Amino acid sequence: MTDKLAVVTGASSGLGYQFARLAAQDGYDLVLVADEDEVHVAADKLRRLGANVEAIVADLSTRSGVAEFWTFIEDRRIDFFAANAGRALGEAFHDQNWSDVKRLIDLNILQTTSLLYKVGQKMHADGEGRILVTGSIGGFVPGPFDAVYDATKAYLNSLCYALQDEWKDSDVTLTCLMPGPTETPIFHRSENELEEAPISEADKQDPVKVAEQGYAAAMRGDMRAIPGFFSKVITMFSGVVPDSVLAKLHRQGAEPSKE
Numbered sequence: 001m002t003d004k005l006a007v008v009t010g011a012s013s014g015l016g017y018q019f020a021r022l023a024a025q026d027g028y029d030l031v032l033v034a035d036e037d038e039v040h041v042a043a044d045k046l047r048r049l050g051a052n053v054e055a056i057v058a059d060l061s062t063r064s065g066v067a068e069f070w071t072f073i074e075d076r077r078i079d080f081f082a083a084n085a086g087r088a089l090g091e092a093f094h095d096q097n098w099s100d101v102k103r104l105i106d107l108n109i110l111q112t113t114s115l116l117y118k119v120g121q122k123m124h125a126d127g128e129g130r131i132l133v134t135g136s137i138g139g140f141v142p143g144p145f146d147a148v149y150d151a152t153k154a155y156l157n158s159l160c161y162a163l164q165d166e167w168k169d170s171d172v173t174l175t176c177l178m179p180g181p182t183e184t185p186i187f188h189r190s191e192n193e194l195e196e197a198p199i200s201e202a203d204k205q206d207p208v209k210v211a212e213q214g215y216a217a218a219m220r221g222d223m224r225a226i227p228g229f230f231s232k233v234i235t236m237f238s239g240v241v242p243d244s245v246l247a248k249l250h251r252q253g254a255e256p257s258k259e
């Protein structure tokens, strides 16, 4: 039994599962949270690696879901926190349901910020801790046909840079992982309409490698991790290449096929 605790949101699949696996391999006890019961399947897999795992089902797009989740961890020291749970939403903005748009903003922005606030306060009180936020290179480009998602990630990327500066003289580190398109279930969730977008079938980055780079960066206390050559180029040239060109490139990958 170890006394190091890692808390991972959105740990049932994709990058979050990989962060949890890496933390388990490093000997952390784990608290996993996701919206569906699948998180218990993930927890069982990680227990088979020898980890001490608790899994919680909570809707982190709601204040009540975050409050419920928080009661599990508020009295415990958190050594590593991965703010990773997130959703995307394809289609044209005006065709989306407002309730889906709101839920996306509530999860990716409002409640993620609320958790970072709570965890940040706790880690500062404890004197140290490591936070990994899953931002995105989507935050560097206008994102037609996933517009609100990219805007939420621009917010998260920006919040990360600001907190890194505020906390630079402390032992609380915050790493922003900014992946490019990565092969995870996010592209195949029926509710987000990305299935019909060309990007869903395109070659994407390996989630194991992306997560390894993000996790290693967080353990080192790096400010950011941008896995992959293409993603690094995007971050270097955003702000130089006109937004209209970046928007056109994004549209090519995200606009649902008309058939």
Ligand SMILES: NC(=O)c1ccc[n+]([C@@H]2O[C@H](COP(=O)([O-])OP(=O)(O)OC[C@H]3O[C@@H](n4cnc5c(N)ncnc54)[C@H](OP(=O)(O)O)[C@@H]3O)[C@@H](O)[C@H]2O)c1
Pocket (backbone or CB within 6 Å): 009, 010, 011, 012, 013, 014, 015, 016, 033, 034, 035, 036, 037, 038, 039, 058, 059, 060, 061, 062, 084, 085, 086, 087, 088, 107, 134, 135, 136, 137, 138, 178, 179, 180, 181, 182, 183, 184, 185, 186, 187
């Ligand atoms: N894949 C990419 O290309 C890419 C690129 C850049 C950034 N990202 C970011 O990476 C993060 C992880 O996504 P992923 O690609 O690994 O996709 P994923 O496999 O779909 O994982 C998303 C995770 O978030 C959880 N989640 C979604 N809504 C939730 C809610 N309301 N409450 C609690 N948990 C919720 C999901 O759990 P349930 O299944 O239980 O809902 C799942 O565990 C996201 O923040 C995403 O924006 C992904």
